[in-house]
Amino acid sequence: MRSFHFPGRSTVHAQNGMIATSHPQAALAGIEVLRAGGTAADAAVAACALLGVIEPQSTGIGGDCFALVQPKGEGRITAYNGSGRAPMAATVDWYLERKIHSVPLTSAHAVSVPGAIDAWDRILRDHGRLGLDRLLQPAIRAAEDGYVVAPRVGFDWNNQFEKLKNGTNTARYLLPHGRPAAVGDVIRQPELAQTLRIIAKEGPKGFYTGAVAEDMVQTLRGIGGLHALEDFANHQTEVTAPIGTTYKDHDVWQCPPNGPGITMLVMLNILSRFDLTRIAPLSIERFHLEAEAARIAYMMREQHIGDPEHMTIEVASILAKEFADEYVSQISLDKLLDLPSVAPPMNPETVYITVVDRDRNVCSFINSIAHSFGSAIVSNQTGVLLQNRAGGFRIQPDHPNCIGPGKRPLHTIIPALATKAGRAQMSFGVMGGQYQPVGQTHVLTNILDYGCDVQEAIDMARGLHYEGVYQLEDGVPAEVVEGLEKIGHKTSKVMSPLGGGQAIWIDWDKGTLTGGSDPRKDGCALGY
Incomplete structure (x- = not known):
C-alpha cells in the first residue's frame, strides 16, 4: 500500500467489471459498455475506437491490433494477430534496385495494410455481444462533435510539429490553425467521423473495399506506394x-x-x-x-x-x-x-487496454499506428491516419524480417x-x-x-x-x-x-x- 504522505495514485477496486486505458474518456466508454451488458471484448473495442480519435498520435483505424482473450478467465486462451502485410508488389529486389536499404518511415513504403478493423470485428464475432455499429458510436461522436486535447496528447502533438507540417495531408487534418493542438483545444474530424459511420454500417468490408479502400490506395500510390486494392481486400486476421x-x-x-x-x-x-x-x-x-x-x-x-x-x-x-x-x-x-x-x-508508440467483465471474461488488447502519428500520411478524403509499421522491415535478403510480398513485419506491440x-x-x-x-x-x-x-x-x-x-x-x-x-x-x-x-x-x-x-x-x- 502506498504512503498517503506522498503524491501518487491509489489502486482501483471493483467487483463487477473493470477497464484500464491511457485516457479517462476511453475508460469511461468501456465502463458504459460493461454496464450495458457488453463483454470485455466489446468494451475493449469501444475504448480503442475512441482512443483512435482522441489519442491520434498513438492509435487509430489506420493501425494494427493484437489481443489475448480468455473466456471466463480460465481455460483456453486465444491470440489474435491483427497485423497487416506488405503490398504484394513489395519485393526486396524492387528496393535494392533503387538503392533503398531501409524503409523511409514517412514514405508510402512504410505503410502496411492496416489490420485493426478486421481484428476488432473478428474478436467481437468470437467474444462480443454488441456489434461495431454500436461500439463505434463514442468514437463517431468525438470525431464529429469534438474532443478536448488531454495533457499527454498535447505534449506529443507539440513534439511532432515538424513531422506533421511536412507530412501528406497532415497539415490539413492534424494542424488546426497551422499549429499543434494544445492542451484544452477542441478538435473535430468530420471526415474521420464519416469513415467510422461507413464501418459501423458495413463492417470491415466498408474499410477494406469500396470508397474508403480506394481512397487509401489512391493516396498511397500518389506518393509512390506499391499498394493495390487487392492488398486491402485480401487482408485477414490470424487466430x-x-x-x-x-x-x-x-x-x-x-x-x-x-x-x-x-x-x-x-x-x-x-x-x-x-x-x-x-x-x-x-x-x-x-x-x-x-x-x-x-x-x-x-x-x-x-x-x-x-x-x-x-x-x-x-x-x-x-x-x-x-x-x-x-x-x-x-x-x-x-x-x-x-x-x-x-x-x-x-x-514506435501505441495504446494498451485491459478489461475484465462481470463474467470474468478477460481481454488484453493493444492497438497502434507505430511511430507517433504513424507515417504522417492521412488518406485524401477519409481522414484515416495510416501507420508506418512496414518501417519495421529490414531490406536484407535472407533475413527472416526482410520485406517481401504479403509479409508481416516484426512487430513491437x-x-x-x-x-x-x-x-x-x-x-x-x-x-x-x-x-x-x-x-x-x-x-x-x-x-x-x-x-x-x-x-x-x-x-x-x-x-x-x-x-x-x-x-x-x-x-x-x-x-x-x-x-x-x-x-x-x-x-x-x-x-x-x-x-x-x-x-x-x-x-x-x-x-x-x-x-x-x-x-x-x-x-x-x-x-x-
Missing part, C-alpha cells in the same frame, strides 16, 4: 494459440511471432535463474540484470524473429531452458556481456496475460515501442518478486538498454546511475518517460478486481 513460459508459479502468455512477445518470455527465462528478492528493486544490481536479460533477448529477436512463415528457428527452441542457460552462466554483476550491438529499425493454475491472474501491458518487453518484465517482477500492487509496479522508475545506451528515467536514483556507469553502462536521461501501462489483477477468492494505470499517460482504471 492462433499463445506462447508462454513460467515465472514464480505463474504462466505468462504472449502472442506468437510476428509479434515480439517472445522477447519478454526470454527475459523472464533468464531472470528466473536469479533470486531478485535478494536485491533491492531500485538498485544497481536489479537494473543491470534487467539490462543484460534485455540485451540477450533483443539480440535473439533481431537475429531470428519475423513473419513465422520465413523464420528458420522454432519458437520452442528459443523458449527452451537451454537457450537461457547458454547465457546465464556468462552474466556478471560487475561487467557487461560482450554482445553484438542491436539496432532495431523503429521505436504485445498484450500480456499471466495465469495461475489455469486461471487468469493479471491482464497487463506496457506501451512504448521497443520498451514493451522490458516494461512488461519490469512490472511483473515488481509484483511477483517485490510485492508491489499493480499501481506501485507501474509507477516504479524504469530504464531501457537500447542501441548501446541505458536510457533512464529521472526517477532512477543518482547512485544507481553512477553505479551502472562504473560497471560499463553508457547512460542517458530520456526526454519522454518510458511507455505507459495498465493492469488488472483478479482475486478469485474475494471476487474482486484491482486495477492500475500509468501516470506517464493521461488515463486511469475504472471499475463498477
Whole structure:
C-alpha cells in the first residue's frame, strides 16, 4: 500500500467489471459498455475506437491490433494477430534496385495494410455481444462533435510539429490553425467521423473495399506506394494459440511471432535463474540484470524473429531452458556481456487496454499506428491516419524480417496475460515501442518478486538498454546511475518517460478486481 504522505495514485477496486486505458474518456466508454451488458471484448473495442480519435498520435483505424482473450478467465486462451502485410508488389529486389536499404518511415513504403478493423470485428464475432455499429458510436461522436486535447496528447502533438507540417495531408487534418493542438483545444474530424459511420454500417468490408479502400490506395500510390486494392481486400486476421513460459508459479502468455512477445518470455527465462528478492528493486544490481536479460533477448529477436512463415528457428527452441542457460552462466554483476550491438529499425508508440467483465471474461488488447502519428500520411478524403509499421522491415535478403510480398513485419506491440493454475491472474501491458518487453518484465517482477500492487509496479522508475545506451528515467536514483556507469553502462536521461501501462489483477477468492494505470499517460482504471 502506498504512503498517503506522498503524491501518487491509489489502486482501483471493483467487483463487477473493470477497464484500464491511457485516457479517462476511453475508460469511461468501456465502463458504459460493461454496464450495458457488453463483454470485455466489446468494451475493449469501444475504448480503442475512441482512443483512435482522441489519442491520434498513438492509435487509430489506420493501425494494427493484437489481443489475448480468455473466456471466463480460465481455460483456453486465444491470440489474435491483427497485423497487416506488405503490398504484394513489395519485393526486396524492387528496393535494392533503387538503392533503398531501409524503409523511409514517412514514405508510402512504410505503410502496411492496416489490420485493426478486421481484428476488432473478428474478436467481437468470437467474444462480443454488441456489434461495431454500436461500439463505434463514442468514437463517431468525438470525431464529429469534438474532443478536448488531454495533457499527454498535447505534449506529443507539440513534439511532432515538424513531422506533421511536412507530412501528406497532415497539415490539413492534424494542424488546426497551422499549429499543434494544445492542451484544452477542441478538435473535430468530420471526415474521420464519416469513415467510422461507413464501418459501423458495413463492417470491415466498408474499410477494406469500396470508397474508403480506394481512397487509401489512391493516396498511397500518389506518393509512390506499391499498394493495390487487392492488398486491402485480401487482408485477414490470424487466430492462433499463445506462447508462454513460467515465472514464480505463474504462466505468462504472449502472442506468437510476428509479434515480439517472445522477447519478454526470454527475459523472464533468464531472470528466473536469479533470486531478485535478494536485491533491492531500485538498485544497481536489479537494473543491470534487467539490462543484460534485455540485451540477450533483443539480440535473439533481431537475429531470428519475423513473419513465422520465413523464420528458420522454432519458437520452442528459443523458449527452451537451454537457450537461457547458454547465457546465464556468462552474466556478471560487475561487467557487461560482450554482445553484438542491436539496432532495431523503429521505436514506435501505441495504446494498451485491459478489461475484465462481470463474467470474468478477460481481454488484453493493444492497438497502434507505430511511430507517433504513424507515417504522417492521412488518406485524401477519409481522414484515416495510416501507420508506418512496414518501417519495421529490414531490406536484407535472407533475413527472416526482410520485406517481401504479403509479409508481416516484426512487430513491437504485445498484450500480456499471466495465469495461475489455469486461471487468469493479471491482464497487463506496457506501451512504448521497443520498451514493451522490458516494461512488461519490469512490472511483473515488481509484483511477483517485490510485492508491489499493480499501481506501485507501474509507477516504479524504469530504464531501457537500447542501441548501446541505458536510457533512464529521472526517477532512477543518482547512485544507481553512477553505479551502472562504473560497471560499463553508457547512460542517458530520456526526454519522454518510458511507455505507459495498465493492469488488472483478479482475486478469485474475494471476487474482486484491482486495477492500475500509468501516470506517464493521461488515463486511469475504472471499475463498477
